[in-house]
Amino acid sequence: MATVLPPPSKRQKVATAAKARDQQPVEIPDGLQRIQFTDADTNAAQGPVVTVSLADLTPKNLSLLLNTLLGRENSSERLPYRFYRPLNFGTNDVGDEPFSQSDIVEKHAGSTETLLSIPARAEAVFRVKAVTRCSASISGHGESILATAFSPASSSRLATGSGDKTARIWDCDTGTPMHTLKGHTGWVLAVAWSPDDRQIATGSMDNTVRLWDAETGTPLGNQLKGHTKWVTSLAWEPYHLQEVGRPRVASASKDFTVRIWDTVTKRADMALTGHKGTVWNASTGTLQNTLSAHAHWVNHLALSTDSVLRTGYFDHTGQKGVPDSEEAKRAKARERFEKAAMVGGGSQIIERLVSASDDFTMYLWEPSQSTKPLQRMVGHQKQVNHVTFSPDGLLIASAGFDNHVKLWSAKDGKFITTLRGHVGAVYQCCFSPDSRLLVSASKDTTLKAWDVTTGKLKEDLPGHKDEVFAVDWSPDGERVGSGGQDKAVRIWRH
Numbered sequence: 328m329a330t331v332l333p334p335p336s337k338r339q340k341v342a343t344a345a346k347a348r349d350q351q352p353v354e355i356p357d358g359l360q361r362i363q364f365t366d367a368d369t370n371a372a373q374g375p376v377v378t379v380s381l382a383d384l385t386p387k388n389l390s391l392l393l394n395t396l397l398g399r400e401n402s403s404e405r406l407p408y409r410f411y412r413p414l415n416f417g418t419n420d421v422g423d424e425p426f427s428q429s430d431i432v433e434k435h436a437g438s439t440e441t442l443l444s445i446p447a448r449a450e451a452v453f454r455v456k457a458v459t460r461c462s463a464s465i466s467g468h469g470e471s472i473l474a475t476a477f478s479p480a481s482s483s484r485l486a487t488g489s490g491d492k493t494a495r496i497w498d499c500d501t502g503t504p505m506h507t508l509k510g511h512t513g514w515v516l517a518v519a520w521s522p523d524d525r526q527i528a529t530g531s532m533d534n535t536v537r538l539w540d541a542e543t544g545t546p547l548g549n550q551l552k553g554h555t556k557w558v559t560s561l562a563w564e565p566y567h568l569q570e571v572g573r574p575r576v577a578s579a580s581k582d583f584t585v586r587i588w589d590t591v592t593k594r595a596d597m598a599l600t601g602h603k604g605t606v607w608n609a610s611t612g613t614l615q616n617t618l619s620a621h622a623h624w625v626n627h628l629a630l631s632t633d634s635v636l637r638t639g640y641f642d643h644t645g646q647k648g649v650p651d652s653e654e655a656k657r658a659k660a661r662e663r664f665e666k667a668a669m670v671g672g673g674s675q676i677i678e679r680l681v682s683a684s685d686d687f688t689m690y691l692w693e694p695s696q697s698t699k700p701l702q703r704m705v706g707h708q709k710q711v712n713h714v715t716f717s718p719d720g721l722l723i724a725s726a727g728f729d730n731h732v733k734l735w736s737a738k739d740g741k742f743i744t745t746l747r748g749h750v751g752a753v754y755q756c757c758f759s760p761d762s763r764l765l766v767s768a769s770k771d772t773t774l775k776a777w778d779v780t781t782g783k784l785k786e787d788l789p790g791h792k793d794e795v796f797a798v799d800w801s802p803d804g805e806r807v808g809s810g811g812q813d814k815a816v817r818i819w820r821h
Contacts, residue, residue, distance in 0.1 A: 356381060360443060364393050367411055367446035373397065376442065384428045386410050393447055407454075409780065411446040425780065448721075453644045455759040455804035457776045457785045458766070458819035462806075463502030464790070465816045467495055472810025474517055475797040478541070479638040480524040482801030485808040486541075487816055488515030494529045496544055499806055499818050506544025510537050519561040521574055522639030522660070526590065528576045530558030536578045538590055548593045556581035566639035567661035571653065617698065623686035627713050631679040631737060634718035634760070634802075635660075635667040643760060643803040667720055679737060681723050683711035689725055691740035702740025706733055713755045717762040722779060724765055726753035732767050734779060744782040748775050754796050760804045768798035774809055774819070790817055 335343070358381045364373040374396030379388075386408075394405040410426035426445065470490030478484040484505070485497045494508040494515050513532030520527055520541065527539045536551040536558055560579040569575070575596065577587045585599040630636070640650055640659040650656045668676040679701075680692040689704040689711055709728035716723055716737055723735040732746040732753055751770030758765050764785060765777045774788035774795060793812035800807050807819040 360384065361441065362443045362445055364389075364396070364447050365444050367409075367448040370446075373447060381428075386426055389426070389445065389447075407450045408447045409450050411448070413443045413445050450719075450761070450763070453761060453804070455761045455764060455800075456821040457764055457778075458788065458807045459786050459821055460819065461788070461790045461817050462820040463499070463816075463818040465497055465502055465504065465818070466814065467497075467504045467507070467816070468493070468810075468814045470514075470814060471796065471812045472814065472816060473514060473796055475799045475808045475810050475816075476518045476520055477799050477801040477806070477808060478524055479520055479522055479641050479802055482803050482805040484541075485799070485801075485806075485816065485818070486518045486520065486527050487797075487808075487810050488518045488529055488531075489810075489814075490514045492531070492533075494518055494527070494539070495816075496527070496541070497808075497816055497818075499801075499808070502818060508537070508539050508544055508546070510546055510550065511535065513557070516557060516559055517561045519563060519576070520637075521563050521576075522566040522637060522641075523574075523656075524641070526574070528561045528563070528578075530561050530578055532557045534558065534580070534582075536561070536576070536586075536588060538576075538593075547590070551578075551586075551588050551593055551595070553586050553595050553598065554578065554580040554582050554584065563636075565636045565660070565664065567657050567664060619698075623684050625682050625684050626711065627683045629681050629683075629714045629716050629723070631716045631720045632664060632667045633716060634758075635663045638663075638802045641802065667718075679716075679720075681714050681716070681737075681740075683714040683725060685710045687711065687727075689714060689723075689735075689740075691723070691735075691737075704735055704740045704742070706742055706745070707731065709752075712753070715756060715758060717758045717779070718760055719762040722758070722762065724756045724758065724779075726756045726767060728752040730769075730771075732756055732765070732777070734765075734782065746775075746777050746782060746784075748784050748787070749773070751794070754794075755798050757798050757800045757807075759800050760802055766798055766800055766807050768795040768809055768811070770794045772811075774798060774807070776807075788819060791815070 359378050360381055361376055361378050363376045366373055389410055390408045393408055399405050468489040468491050472487050472489050474488035476486050483500050485499055488494045492511045496506040498505045511531040511533050515529050515531050517530035525541055527541050529537050534554045538547040540547055558578050558580050562577045564575040573591050575587055577585055579585050586595045587597050589596050640656040650659050668678055677693055680694050681689055683689050687707050690700040691702040692700050707727040707729050711725050711727045713726040721737050723737050725733045730749045734743040749769040749771050753767050753769045756765055756767040765779050767775050772791045776786040778785045791811055791813050795809055795811035798809045809817050
């Protein structure tokens, strides 16, 4: 008896229809179109008005044309550009819909009278390649790996925290363990490198924080006691704000407090209590704003400047070398922070915050400006576990227990697209340093690398033998590190 195949699911029907649409050739008629490039952030004109053929209205040709109009005729000087839906298409606001040649043909074919204003934004000059293979699978941990973090200086070292009560530092160049950080008596839930690459902080279910020398793996003094429940998250003080020689680290706990520790005296400078999703003044410890909106637990917070705060004065965008003096290092760290906080062409430093919750929603905030959210971000059908900003500050990615990763505009919190492919809950996601790619880690045992411009899967990365809990992309873009229930650290490369 012949096997009867089940009818296609709704998802399969939608995917088939989308594939059929993508494969239909777009007929490009003969015709000319007048265009004006504009800055996507300031709306200022870029170059003169030009007339081009409809057949040449592709992103690749437009990028070449814009570089030529701006005097960058040599290939070494050209910048990559991202183009957006023209302003004339029913809106005066620059959204995040990508430029489409077929839209132009459909609405403006052969119209030399209509002037199209095409928003353009220069992308990161250095380009990260999608990871395609597992270059090392390293054993050592005795239980599940719960946290991963690359050094801010390079992709050569990775730190992990595990349910075996230890943290470990791995040599990613050789694929071997370097140091085992022993001392905690409970699961290690959080690991964080100091922005100068000298120290590692770990937080544990034993209610303590410990500090370690990142070079030798030796403990720096005794454990930091004060919390009465698990330590779930850690954050180092921004390098450009640190008192010289006295960096501070903040720890958040299930006891509803945040404690700020002096890493020299090993004492808490202050304890921030009465927490309800609260934002504090870090210099005085006084309550600054309370952000109330979610109807359930807040699982994760992300700041628009997280990427530059994590890496301090280490710049991996092609400007090699580390500043020589302490003063130069601070200046570099401040310069990188201010550039990231002024994204959008403004002159004011504005950091944005996004919160993810078990109530299936996210909220976008500007805590320094208002206690009211800029946007309620809905779309996930289950709990939102993790959220992150792209390093260029333009996108937000969210990972949910509904098996989906979603992309949102960091400007206004509006939904862009859903990245479908995982068949299990997605625990974490992380952008590449150039903001063009995203990697996600899932209960389905895989990592997946996505092209955020197209919203399409770039690489499927099987290899783990069980759920993948943690993932990180190195600041220099060379490697991805992951860990999960199979107890193995995996290093991925192009």
